[in-house]
Amino acid sequence: xxxxxxxGFAGTTTQKIAQRAGVSEALLFRIFRNKRSLYSAIIDxxxxxxxxxxxxxxxAARNDDQAVFNTIATVMLASMERDPSFMRLMLYSGLExxxxxxxxxxxxxxxxxxxxxxxxRKRIRQKAFRPxxxxxxxxxxxxxxxxxxxxxxxxxxxASRHLDIEQVAESFVDLTLQxxxx
Amino acid sequence: xxxxxxxGFAGTTTQKIAQRAGVSEALLFRIFRNKRSLYSAIIDxxxxxxxxxxxxxxxAARNDDQAVFNTIATVMLASMERDPSFMRLMLYSGLExxxxxxxxxxxxxxxxxxxxxxxxRKRIRQKAFRPxxxxxxxxxxxxxxxxxxxxxxxxxxxASRHLDIEQVAESFVDLTLQxxxx
DNA sequence: TTTAAGATAGTAACCACTTACTAACTTGTT
DNA sequence: AACAAGTTAGTAAGTGGTTACTATCTTAAA
Numbered sequence: 001x002x003x004x005x006x007x008g009f010a011g012t013t014t015q016k017i018a019q020r021a022g023v024s025e026a027l028l029f030r031i032f033r034n035k036r037s038l039y040s041a042i043i044d045x046x047x048x049x050x051x052x053x054x055x056x057x058x059x060a061a062r063n064d065d066q067a068v069f070n071t072i073a074t075v076m077l078a079s080m081e082r083d084p085s086f087m088r089l090m091l092y093s094g095l096e097x098x099x100x101x102x103x104x105x106x107x108x109x110x111x112x113x114x115x116x117x118x119x120x121r122k123r124i125r126q127k128a129f130r131p132x133x134x135x136x137x138x139x140x141x142x143x144x145x146x147x148x149x150x151x152x153x154x155x156x157x158x159a160s161r162h163l164d165i166e167q168v169a170e171s172f173v174d175l176t177l178q179x180x181x182x
Numbered sequence: 183x184x185x186x187x188x189x190g191f192a193g194t195t196t197q198k199i200a201q202r203a204g205v206s207e208a209l210l211f212r213i214f215r216n217k218r219s220l221y222s223a224i225i226d227x228x229x230x231x232x233x234x235x236x237x238x239x240x241x242a243a244r245n246d247d248q249a250v251f252n253t254i255a256t257v258m259l260a261s262m263e264r265d266p267s268f269m270r271l272m273l274y275s276g277l278e279x280x281x282x283x284x285x286x287x288x289x290x291x292x293x294x295x296x297x298x299x300x301x302x303r304k305r306i307r308q309k310a311f312r313p314x315x316x317x318x319x320x321x322x323x324x325x326x327x328x329x330x331x332x333x334x335x336x337x338x339x340x341a342s343r344h345l346d347i348e349q350v351a352e353s354f355v356d357l358t359l360q361x362x363x364x
Numbered sequence: 365t366t367t368a369a370g371a372t373a374g375t376a377a378c379c380a381c382t383t384a385c386t387a388a389c390t391t392g393t394t
Numbered sequence: 395a396a397c398a399a400g401t402t403a404g405t406a407a408g409t410g411g412t413t414a415c416t417a418t419c420t421t422a423a424a
Contacts, residue, residue: 008192008277010192010193011190011191011192011278013412014415015412015413024371024372025414025415026370026372026416027370027371028415034414035414091273094332095190095336102338105337105339109337132356132357133342133345133353135341135342136342136345136354136357137353139329139341140326140330140353140354140357142329143326143328144325144329146325146332147325147326147329148325150276155291156284157287157291159321160315160318163315167315171319171322172322174361175314175318175319176361178360178362179356179357179361180357181360196380196381197379205403205404206405206406207380207405208383208405208406211382212404213403216380217380217381
């Protein structure tokens with residue numbers, strides 16, 4: 001997993017995988033048909049182990065805007081901060097055009113978009129938010145956290161020091177909610 | 183360029199490059215010391231050919247918020263839409279840890295952050311914007327366009343149909359300016 | 365005795381890169 | 395103008411090392 005996240009599919013050799021796992025290459029090919037199915041198994045595992053409970057359903061039911069947006073941003077930022085390898089894996093998969101990336105995308109990311117879009121749409125109906133393109137705003141908000149971590153973890157851009165995840169999340173939420181307020 | 187953008191450094195072979203260029207592999211190695219320096223030359227070229235005039239200096243001088251933000255979003259979205267290979271190249275470079283990616287980053291992206299951050303800071307001083315973290319907001323705004331294109335070009339996520347670049351840019355600007363207004 | 369878990373030692377294809385060569389073009393001298 | 399001398403642009407045919415993958419052997423437990 002670490003090797004694929006670091007070097008991508010093409011950049012990772014079965015030899016290095018075997019070495020790192022402390023077994024022979026032959027054993028790898030006894031267990032997995034080929035390199036690609038080993039890779040797929042890793043992505044499958046990564047998907048299954050990421051907790052599904054990113055969605056703040058109860059806060060959404062309470063119409064607690066602050067909590068809804070803050071939870072999403074904080075959970076996303078924290079999980080990418082804790083383990084950037086999933087993000088790297090996904091980026092590589094997207095660039096290298098593996099179908100599995102699409103599956104994850106469909107299963108997790110698009111679902112999150114829909115959840116947020118639905119919430120925003122509801123709040124617009126309730127006249128709590130002004131009428132905006134709910135789908136664009138939902139994606140934009142999710143994108144804030146992703147882009148922040150892309151900068152920090154992939155391109156090594158260190159945002160202003162002494163600025164932790166909670167503060168960043170707060171800025172995202174603050175900007176977004178101000179932008180949505182009537 | 184197209185091959186590196188499509189398959190990354192590790193995924194592109196010198197044989198395929200030569201084939202595509204219609205020359206022999208030997209000629210490649212006569213002109214470039216090795217595969218890496220060929221890659222560097224390509225990134226250098228890509229950098230030099232991207233127009234520097236993304237920065238709406240005059241709109242900033244006029245304090246035309248709408249124009250400042252709209253120009254940045256529109257130019258970024260349009261250039262990535264027209265030629266996604268630069269984005270792919272940059273993402274691969276970041277993931278594969280080439281120093282050149284950092285150089286581009288430093289030269290172009292960070293400069294854009296600084297420009298926008300400076301503008302936002304000025305407008306806060308002028309009491310036109312409320313006091314926010316200018317650096318975070320600047321990065322966030324740039325990130326909206328990047329993330330939008332990441333979704334669309336890398337992960338194949340088609341945002342709501344019949345929604346063109348101008349409309350997306352407008353949503354970004356609208357949300358951001360509303361969020362910044364006092 | 366069977367079977368599973370593992371290793372050794374390959375294999376053909378492919379990788380970045382080199383050698384050794386030719387043909388075409390410049391250039392300076394007569 | 396003629397032409398040797400040198401340079402440039404190009405290639406065919408390799409090189410050794412690496413790659414994904416395999417055929418076959420070894421060991422230990424049931």
